[in-house]
Amino acid sequence: MSLSKPKPRELQALLRAAYPDARCALDHRDPFQLVVATILSAQCTDARVNITTPALFARFPDAASLAAASQAEVETLVKSTGFFRNKARNLIGLAQALMVRHGGLVPSDPAALGALPGVGQKTANVVLANAFGVPALAVDTHIFRVARRLGLSGATTPEKVEADLCRLFPREDWIELHHQLIFHGRRTCDARRPDCAGCALRELCPTGLGKVRDPHLGVKLTPPDLGLQPSSFRPQALAPGPQDPPQAGPRRIVSLVPSVTELLVQWGLAAQLVGRTRYCIEPRWIRNSVPTVGGTKDPDLGRIRDLAPDLVILEHDENPKEAAEALTALGIPWLVLDIRTVKDCAGALRLLGERLGVPGVAEARARALEAFLKGRRRKGPRALALVWRDPWMSAGPDTYMGDLLRQGGFTPIGPERYPTLTDGDLEALAPRILLLPSEPYRFNARHRAELQKRFPNAAVHLVDGRALTWYLSRTEEGLELVRSLS
Numbered sequence: 001m002s003l004s005k006p007k008p009r010e011l012q013a014l015l016r017a018a019y020p021d022a023r024c025a026l027d028h029r030d031p032f033q034l035v036v037a038t039i040l041s042a043q044c045t046d047a048r049v050n051i052t053t054p055a056l057f058a059r060f061p062d063a064a065s066l067a068a069a070s071q072a073e074v075e076t077l078v079k080s081t082g083f084f085r086n087k088a089r090n091l092i093g094l095a096q097a098l099m100v101r102h103g104g105l106v107p108s109d110p111a112a113l114g115a116l117p118g119v120g121q122k123t124a125n126v127v128l129a130n131a132f133g134v135p136a137l138a139v140d141t142h143i144f145r146v147a148r149r150l151g152l153s154g155a156t157t158p159e160k161v162e163a164d165l166c167r168l169f170p171r172e173d174w175i176e177l178h179h180q181l182i183f184h185g186r187r188t189c190d191a192r193r194p195d196c197a198g199c200a201l202r203e204l205c206p207t208g209l210g211k212v213r214d215p216h217l218g219v220k221l222t223p224p225d226l227g228l229q230p231s232s233f234r235p236q237a238l239a240p241g242p243q244d245p246p247q248a249g250p251r252r253i254v255s256l257v258p259s260v261t262e263l264l265v266q267w268g269l270a271a272q273l274v275g276r277t278r279y280c281i282e283p284r285w286i287r288n289s290v291p292t293v294g295g296t297k298d299p300d301l302g303r304i305r306d307l308a309p310d311l312v313i314l315e316h317d318e319n320p321k322e323a324a325e326a327l328t329a330l331g332i333p334w335l336v337l338d339i340r341t342v343k344d345c346a347g348a349l350r351l352l353g354e355r356l357g358v359p360g361v362a363e364a365r366a367r368a369l370e371a372f373l374k375g376r377r378r379k380g381p382r383a384l385a386l387v388w389r390d391p392w393m394s395a396g397p398d399t400y401m402g403d404l405l406r407q408g409g410f411t412p413i414g415p416e417r418y419p420t421l422t423d424g425d426l427e428a429l430a431p432r433i434l435l436l437p438s439e440p441y442r443f444n445a446r447h448r449a450e451l452q453k454r455f456p457n458a459a460v461h462l463v464d465g466r467a468l469t470w471y472l473s474r475t476e477e478g479l480e481l482v483r484s485l486s
């Protein structure tokens with residue numbers, strides 16, 4: 001094995017195992033939304049862009065509406081992403097060019113795309129790859145750093161690093177590799193503090209092994225103590241690795257919990273998944289390959305029985321207790337999780353890891369979460385997360401969402417559990433931060449405007465509902481989201 005140039009195939013196998021969830025982190029529904037979000041992501045986090053774009057797209061859903069927008073209004077909507085004057089100018093220019101040159105549609109031709117206002121090579125590559133499936137490998141700050149640390153390129157410009165990577169890896173893998181390297185840079189190979197001890201690639205990395213000077217920091221890194229001491233709250237390896245020699249786990253699992261279904265796939269247990277509820281829809285491909293067994297509140301017990309599972313996974317709030325009783329009557333083994341805090345997630349990960357035969361990967365993720373939770377609480381502004389409208393319903397301080405807010409430095413308010421609130425109750429609570437998640441109720445820009453009017457002194461945010469509610473598989477995303485708001 002060469003220490004200075006990892007073999008592409010080996011590297012790809014490790015990246016696939018470590019980041020099976022690697023995907024475009026910018027929320028978008030079509031090429032127009034993606035090109036706009038990518039322009040906004042310059043010098044800004046994807047999480048912040050995802051908070052900003054729902055209101056922008058609600059107001060300007062297509063090129064025609066954005067082309068006619070006023071600079072001032074767009075500036076207001078994109079202000080939080082930084083460099084807002086330039087970005088607003090570029091977005092309006094982009095939309096006008098799309099209307100004049102391309103009938104309002106985003107072109108899939110690289111030259112035409114690259115000629116649009118505000119669209120550089122990097123943006124064009126992101127859009128080509130993610131909106132049109134055209135193989136492209138845009139080198140951003142993460143890929144630039146990771147590729148050089150791994151010894152994949154010694155070049156000193158993003159363009160040359162891109163050329164080196166394109167030479168090394170097969171064209172059909174470029175899109176996947178792009179996302180995996182970005183995930184690796186974000187979750188593990190941090191610019192200032194790379195977590196070499198927890199890195200799945202460390203055996204292939206000349207920088208992490210201390211063989212060469214870190215091209216990013218300019219110093220040699222100390223080779224890691226390879227004990228299990230994750231320093232980041234991000235999972236270091238999501239799929240079973242060497243720490244999980246094959247163990248006897250269930251072979252036919254039905255999951256009645258959407259986020260657990262996603263977690264099973266992250267842990268490389270998709271082959272054992274034989275049934276899911278119709279709300280278990282991530283990752284997308286399982287919609288076509290894993291049969292449904294009804295909803296979370298009304299699982300179809302006949303269908304579950306026909307699938308002959310050797311384990312059904314439920315969650316206390318998500319599924320009715322009658323379902324567990326009926327499974328007992330049918331002689332089908334089940335496991336109920338009870339998650340009301342972020343800390344509960346660590347326990348649930350361990351419980352699932354033991355039961356499913358992957359204790360090592362579960363332990364690593366649980367420890368990373370616990371490390372993050374240590375000493376970070378403070379009593380910040382009063383925050384309320386609404387989960388429904390007509391009638392208003394909120395997530396109380398004793399719920400998982402409430403605890404997520406607490407971990408983000410807010411003080412969750414409101415009655416316990418998921419109470420209904422009158423207009424008067426809402427006003428009496430006087431939140432300083434009001435979160436409007438995209439699920440279970442689909443709050444939109446109109447609701448945000450309405451509540452902002454009612455609470456002029458509060459910060460009202462439209463946020464990704466799955467990051468806030470999908471415990472276990474997206475707890476890290478939820479923590480990042482609430483931290484980005486504080």
Ligand code: SF4
Nearest residue numbers: 189194196199205208
């Ligand atoms: S071993 Fe360290 S430097 Fe190398 S890729 Fe992993 S985290 Fe980055």
